[in-house]
Amino acid sequence: MRRTNKAVLLVVLVLWAFSYLSLLAVYESPGFRTEYVKPILSVGDAGTAAVIAMLGGFRNVAAGLLWLRSDYYWHMGGRGWWKMYPIFQTVTELDPHFILAWRTFGWHCAWNLNSEAPPDEKPRWIREGLQVYKRGIDANPDSWELYMEVAWLYLDRLREAEKSIPWWELAVKKPGAPEYTWHMLAHAKERSYDWRGALATWQQAVRKFPDDSVACRWRNRWLRASKDPNLLRNELCGVWARDGLMRRNRALPPKPPPMNCPPEVTEQLLAK
Amino acid sequence: MRAIFAISKNSVGEALHRMMFQVLLLFALLFIVGGTFFAYMAPQEEDKMLKDLGLSIISVFGMIIAIFMGVTAIQPEVERRTIYALLAKPVRRYEFLLGKYVGSVVVLGLSVGVMGLVLVGTLYVRQTVLNFPLMIAVGTLFLQLAVMLAIIFMVSTIASQFMTVFAGIVIWVIGYVQSYLHQLSEHAQSGFTRYSLQLMNVLLPNFQVFDLRSQVVDNLAIEPQLIFAMIRYGVLYGLVVLAIAMILFNEKQV
């Protein structure tokens, strides 16, 4: 070192140590999104990790460009829908925090590919959709949207309201969860015939979102039903009847009624 | 200070007059505005796509502009020998380097600012509400690019222009993989792998920490504590790199 004071070098080293400590502080800061790393269990996983490492700063751009490509295959329909599968897989590998990609991927498997698949493969695509959502949740444990997607899959696609309830409960607890997640939790409880649970949920929703007129209306409705056995019977039978209709449309077996629901009552409720 | 200010002012003037810089900026703005058309094609949620694309474009073009500024700051002065007339004057070497750096950061800031304004403006037209998290994300991207610029300056004191460009791109790629390597190190099976990956985290910059794209796209809250920690890291690491650049430039025979 011809002219430089060695003390300056020492100061540089000390500053470097402090900068690393600051970096660690960033990792520990609230709101820092930890980088999701898929466990490397196979050569394929190692290869993917290597490609992701090499792309570096271009990962998000690559994911974005592939995402746009998927739109082209979407409009192609039929054959194009199957080509979207590997694209979604790659996009979610490259950008594991791209929530929309996970949601679309899972939905595409459980709804679209499920409908396109031959009958013996249909259940497989439902399972695939669920797996996709769960992988997305692994990478984004604070995303209310992905919990909502799992819950909706159970509630709407499979008509299994009881199985959807724990997922709705997880979704509503996550930051940013909107009003309608509470609505859906309450409706899931209704469809499980847990009207007391549903009422409690509507009440919680009104407390959390005082301006939510939908929650207010439903809360009041169940409050009135809780005081009038006939009204309660009508509400529960109505839920059963509507659910039965949807199940028939999807060739799902019917559920037993929650109580004695005379046919004339259910027909009247359906006509409404 | 006077010398640093004068040199930085000259540096800004020089960059703004360069046609290549003007063309770069124009392309960046065209891409951002063009991104709105891509967003219409995207399945669902065009605004999320626009934010993601827009920030990616600012990141990539910001990187290109940072490399351009770093490469044209010192080496051309040495090659054209304008540095002789300058260093013959009562100007300390570190003042020259800092002046050039400050000037380059100003130009970078202006570019990122203009690109950010266009993006925020485009979103405002669609949403009729100003997106403050997006502005913060653009700000942290600028901080990241300023750190990258400092590294490019450091490399340019000892390498040729071509090597500096190459090094700049490699640094940007590596910088974006540090968080990934840090996480990998926590799952590493062998101690050697863990320590090697952690060593990379110590030595090399982590640009990913400055990237708030996913928070902004998913409308998550951005914690002030995170921003302060980020700024602290950026400033400290940047200072370290600039200090090394000053040491190297002090030893340089022009």
Place this chain on the structure above:
Amino acid sequence: MAVVEMERLTKVYETAFGGTGVLALNDLTLSIEEGETFGLVGPNGSGKTTCLKLLLGLIFPSAGKARVFGRSVFDLKAKQRIGFLPEAPYFYDHLTGEALLDYYGTLFGMGRKQRRERLDELLTLVGMQERRSMALRFYSRGMLQRIGLAQALINDPALLILDEPTAGLDPIGSYQIRQLIVELKRRGKTILLCSHLLNEVEVLCDRVAVLHRGNLLACDKTSALMPEEQGGQVVASGLDRSHESALAGMGAVTWGEDGMMAVAAKTDEALQKAVAAVVQLGGKVREVLRRRMSLEDFFISAVRGDQRSGR
């Protein structure tokens, strides 16, 4: 007081992968006094530019030391009093002539008013007043040289270092720059002039140092390096070949056209006698030329001598 002092100054440029470096300057010791105009000459690669760069702190010596105004070359107080015109100057394209001078003036800590006045004065001095607002990218070589000289003078330096100040200029431009240097000399500036144009150095410099392959071959007053030799030549008219025998004793006689003739005398005494003889014989003395070695003659002989000695 010595303005510039170089003591056993040596510079070896290291090669990238070890091995013997390139010896650019070898053990140079010389000094420049205040008010002196000092010439530094040498073939390409002799170490002139290396010497200047060492004085300006642009490179670092391998051995020895250099001082300017009694201070280290890196001392800013010394640099405050130096003006430097680099060889084939190139400045910032986007600036105008006056903006460039203003910029450099700022670096010397000059206030705005002071800069403005100095700017006007210098632009007039170098003849660039009319082109002051033109961008440097449109300047010709000569204009760049002038503005280069102006920026070297911006701080009214006590020591002016000029590297090839007239290189690439047309005869009028060269003449104007030379006149400027003479004027600066008259104002008492110390000038270090580095040039290939030996006739220019001969005319302008008080002392000259000759470098070759990093070694100092000679350093002395210009007049001492170019001693007047004995004898000379008498050029006359109005005589004819019948007078040749009378003049032959003083030196070789040659006849030109239109009755012109010349007598080449080898000694001063013979020269005096030739002049007297021409007058006595009824001729007209047109010119008496003393034989003098030029700096170029000295330079070539010194360099060749150095080459022969095997360095």
